[in-house]
Amino acid sequence: MSVSQRFHQAAFIAAFSFPLAACGGNKPAQSQRELPATEQSSSASQREKVAITVYNQNFGLVREIRSVQLGKGRVSLEYQDVSAHIQPETVHIRSLDRADALSVLEQNYRYDLLSPEKLLEKYVGKTIKVYRYNEETGTEEAFNAEVLSVEQGTVLKINGEVTYNFPGRFAFPEVPKNLMAKPTLVWLLKSGLPRQRVEVSYLSGNLNWVADYVLTVNDKDTAGDLTGWVSLTNNSGTSYEQAELKLVAGDVQRVRAAMDSSVMQLKSAEKDGRGERQQFQEEGFFEYHLYTLGRPTDLLDKEKKQVTLLEAAGIGVEKKLVFFGAQHFYRGKYGQVMQNQKVGVYLDIENSEKNQMGMPLPAGIVRVYKADKSGAKQFIGEDRIDHTPRDEELRIKMGEAFDVVGDRKQMEWRTLGGCASESSWEIELRNHKDEGIRVDVVEPIAGDWEILEESHRHVKEDSKTFRFDVSVPARGKTTVTYRVRVRWC
Secondary structure: OOHHHHHHHHHHHHHHHHHHHHOOOOOOHHHHOOOOOEEEEEOHHHEEEEEEEEEOOOEEEEEEEEEEEOOOEEEEEEEOOOOOOEOHHHOEEEEOOOHHHEEEEEEEEEOOEOOHHHHHHHOOOOEEEEEEEEOOOOEEEEEEEEEEEOOOOOEEEEOOEEEEOOOOEEEOOOOOOOOEOOOEEEEEEEEOOOEEEEEEEEEEEOEEEEEEEEEEEOOOOOEEEEEEEEEEEEOOOOOEEEEEEEEEEOOOOOOOOOOOOOOOOEOOOOOOOOOOOOOEEEEEEOOEEEEEEOOOEEEOOOEEEEEEEEEEEEEEOEEEEEEEOOHHHHHOOOOEEEEEEEEEEEEEEEEOHHHOOOOOEOOEEEEEEEEOOOOOEEEEEEEEEOOEOOOEEEEEEEEEEEEEEEEEEEEEEEEOOOOEEEEEEEEEEEEOOOOOEEEEEEEEOOOEEEEEEEOOOEEEEEOOEEEEEEEEOOOOEEEEEEEEEEEOO
16 A cells, blocks of 8 residues: 555544544543542431331341431442441332432442451551650650551561560551441442432341240139230340331241340330330231330340330139150050159130230240239249230140159050050059149050040040049049050051
């Protein structure tokens, strides 16, 4: 190609490429860079509203509304006073003023918290001041020191010498930007309004609640008063003041391991300004139950708060004494099986409106008290109950009876082929009390079974259980006998 031809080719390219650049075509890379984001911050002082829903599986849902000064354009927002146990992947922020006024470009959760050790780590390779007290002059001497390492002790370079464990007070020119005083969410946002009300929600661990119940029974063990308490623990690392509080009872599916709960300092029971206990309002919620406190409350960090859940007076209570057998008794020759076997003591309560109750009860521990002859209440036992719907029966195991014992003897046993047997039994119940009692003799049994003879009429509870209701006189005894045939294959 001649010089003239190359000249005309270059002129042709320039003629067509220049208009493209002039019309806003491909610009240099530097001109496409975004302007630096405006830095803003928000703390708990800007909260307008906060609502906490706590699940009895050691986690909670936090929802709060803040009025935040953002400016317009790209904004870097430090959102402070969030839980130290937040699940960052569950965070959601939205504008309440206009749906398109806020968009999230990037989200970061900064939990590299300020501490003496972390501060030294950030200054490795940098110079700090070290002040050492001079006893002769009575003043502090200042040294410029380069931080070389903080592994297994601080190594410094001072006046051209490398030293470690140098005594003195360290001073730093500033706190590095990537060190936070407390856990903080940092968003890169695009804001369309200079000031916005934003709603932020997230899940957090180390928020937990349990139910505890106090039952006081009367002198005849036929009625009692029941009080339920909610014990709410906040170990999330931040406080929520004047929060709307809701509790969820139920077994909520979670795709992660449960967190350990912590026991915190106990705070006195919550009361309103008139000194009256405030109860939760209960409602069905999906396949769980939701309990809402009727007023705002402070939920402070490292606090255990107790609030009344329910109060029921004059509820019916039925005490039962139960003497249990075992399935394997019918598979072999035993003779004397048990002597002075303990008899279990239980309290049965119907959770129904006609029994002055009827609220679905969250799982928890029931502690039972009874007044002695002097009128002083004494602790007589406790048991853990599961989540209990209304119109279901509660059974609380109190312990073992002191004055009621039983013996169990196998009087006869013979095989009927390879997988069947016939045996006769004698159960003697002895009552050392001054009043008569009733004992439920509960006999678990496996396979096909048939009672051939019996001294007391049995009740078939299900295919694997039968029961005798036995009266035992005061300071006396009663003997139950029966013969049973069992086939297990």
